[in-house]
Amino acid sequence: MGYEFDDAPTADLTASWVVSGPTAATFREDIERAIASKATDVRETIQDGIERGVSLEIPVVDGNAYGALRRVVDRHADRKGFAALGPDDRRRNVRLATATLGGESGRCSPYVLAEALLTVASPHSPTETLTTGDVAYGLAQLPAERLVPSLPPTMQKAVKALLVANGPLGRSAIVERAGISEASYDRNIDELAAIGLVEATGNGGHKQWQAWIVPWWSPLTDIDGPRTADGDKSALVRPSRWDDVLYEIALDLGLDPDYELFAWPVDADEVFAALPRLERWRGFVKTHYGLADVEHPALTPNDDTIEDGPDAPSSVEIGCGPAARSGEQVSLGGTNSSTN
Template sequence: MSRSGSHEKLGEIARTVTVGAAIQSEYADRTLYRQVFEDREEKRASAFGVDVDAADPFGRFIGGLVLRGPDATRLARHVEGQLADGPAPIHEDAPEIAVSIPVRTPDRTTYAEVAARMGREKRLDPTRDAVTILRALTGNPYAVADALHALGAEPMARDITLDEVRAALGHLEADRLFPDAPPTVGKAMQALLRSTTPLSQAELAEAAGVSTRSLRRYVDALDALTLVEATDDGLRFALPTREQRGADIRPAVLDDSAAARQDLLFDVVLALTDDPPNKLLAAVFTGGSYDEGLLRRRIPAVNPWIRIAKVLCNDPEVNTTAVTVGNPTTQTPIGADRRAES
C-alpha cells in the first residue's frame, strides 16, 4: 500500500473508531452520539431527553478499544484529530454535553517490555541504549519484535551488543525504519545499516536506490541527530558492525546526559530548510526551550524528526492524550453565577 493510500486508510479507520467511541460515551445514561450527533430527526424524537447539569456537563466514556498493528501509533494521531472534529456535525438542538476520551500510545516501557520478551527467547538482555535506538529508528513495538526475532539464540544469557542491534534493524524493510519520514530516509538508513564499510553519498544513493539530490539534506538531518557520522572514508551509521564489536561507536547524543531535544531540532531545522528566517527561529527556539506547536505549523518538514529527537534525549513523555468529544458547554456553572450575584 502506498503512503498516500495508507494515510487514507488510517483516516477511514479513525472515523469508524470515533463513531464507536461516541456511541460508547454517555451522559446521565444517555448515549452521547444520539444526543449530540444524530442527524435523523425521527431517531432523535424517539430518544429520551437529558437534563444537563451546568456545573457538570461532562459524561463518561464507558467503552474501550485496543488497536494493535504496525501502524497503531500513526493511527492514534488520526484518531485524536477525528475525535476533536467529532464523528459527525453537531445538530442544532444538541444539549451542551461532552465526554473526555483518552487516547494512549506505546511509551518507552512498552518498547522495553517487547525487547525484554524477545530477548528472553534469544538469551539477550536489552540494555538502555539498545531500547533507545530500537525505539528511535522504528515506528512501533511490532517492528522491534520482528527485528529482534531475526537474531540467533545465544547459549548463555548476556547483554545484547550494539552490533547486534544494528544487525537486527538491518533485517527490517526500509518502510519500517523512520516510517513517518519521507521514503528516502528509510531506504538510506537500511543501506547504511547493512553496509559493513562507510559509503560516499553517491554510493549510498546507489545502494538505497534514491537520487543524490534527495538524499543530501536528509543525511545532514541524520547527522544532526548523531545517527550518521561522516568519516574520512565516507558515511557510516553510528553503531559498530560485527567486526567492530566492542568498539565505542554509538550515537553521540546517548553519551550526553544534558542533551536537549531543542538543540537537536535546531540543527535538524537548519539541515532541512534553506535559510530559515531568523525571526522564525527566534520565535520557535527561545528561553532554552522551543514552541513545538509553532515548529510543527511553520516548518512541517521537521514533524517526523521531533519524535526521534525526544526518544534519543529520553525526554519525559506524555503518552495519553485526552480529547473532548461532544458539544462543550458555554454555560457558566451555577456556583459561579451565585458568587457573581453576592
C-alpha cells in the first residue's frame, strides 16, 4: 500500500530496548551495526526513489554514563519545579549519585537514580536549585540493597537502619532494626566508621551511631570535620586529596600502610593492590573526589560537556534510500518527494 504524507510529518519513538549488565556498554558498536544493517531494508520502489517513504532515527546511548545521568537529573529537577541547574551543581549531584549507587566508578542505573529523585520534595521557591542535600535525601529513601553496591548486604542494612532512624542507635538497636547478627555488626561497624558513612556519639559510655549518605570528608560537603558533637575532630583534618582519605582510612582500620605507598604521585592501582580491604571503596572515594574516569573521559571534575563523549547520544537511521539519491530526493518536507 502507498503512503500519504503531511507537509511536515513527524513521529516520536515510543519504545526502547534496554541492555543491562556489567559489560553492556561494550555492545554499543555491535548494536549500532546491527541496526544499520537494516538501513536499506525497504521496498525497491522507495530505494529507487519512485515512491516516498519514512525513515526512523534510533538513538543509541550509554544510559548509565555521565551524559545520560545528567539528563535524568535535569529532567527530574525541572519536573519538580527547581530552577535550572548550573554545570557545577549538576556535576556534584551526578557525582553523589554515582558514588552511592554505582557498581563502577562514575556510573549507576538511571532508573534507580530516577526512583530516588522522585522522593525529593518540590522546592518552596522556583529560584531554588536541586542540591546535593536534596539528592542525598532521595538516595536515603532507597532500599538497602541499592546503597553502595560494592558492600556486603549486612553493611548496607546497617547503614539503611541508621539513615532512617530518628536519632542515634546503639548496637542492639542496629542489630534488631537491620536484621543482622551481632557478629556482622562487630565485623563491619568499624569499617563503616572509618569510611565516614557512620559516626559515633557517646552516651554514658555506650557508643551510639548516626549515618549520612555523604561522608564528612567529601568535597561535596561544606563541613570541616566529623558531624557528631563529641566525635574526635582532632583525629582527622579535612583531606585535600583522595589518597589522603585512603591513608587515613587505612590507619583507622589498623592496616599499617607503607608510607611510601602514598608518596606523591600516588598510583591508585598499587594502593588497592597493597590494601585489598579497601578495594570495595575504590569507586566510592574516587567518585566523591571527581577523579577523571579514564575509560569514559566524559566524566571529569572540570568539564560538563557531554556532546563529544562516549555517552553522548547518537542515532542510527533505518528505512532510508541509497546514499546516491539526488539532493532533491532526500527530504520529506516542501516539494521534495523522497525519503530522509
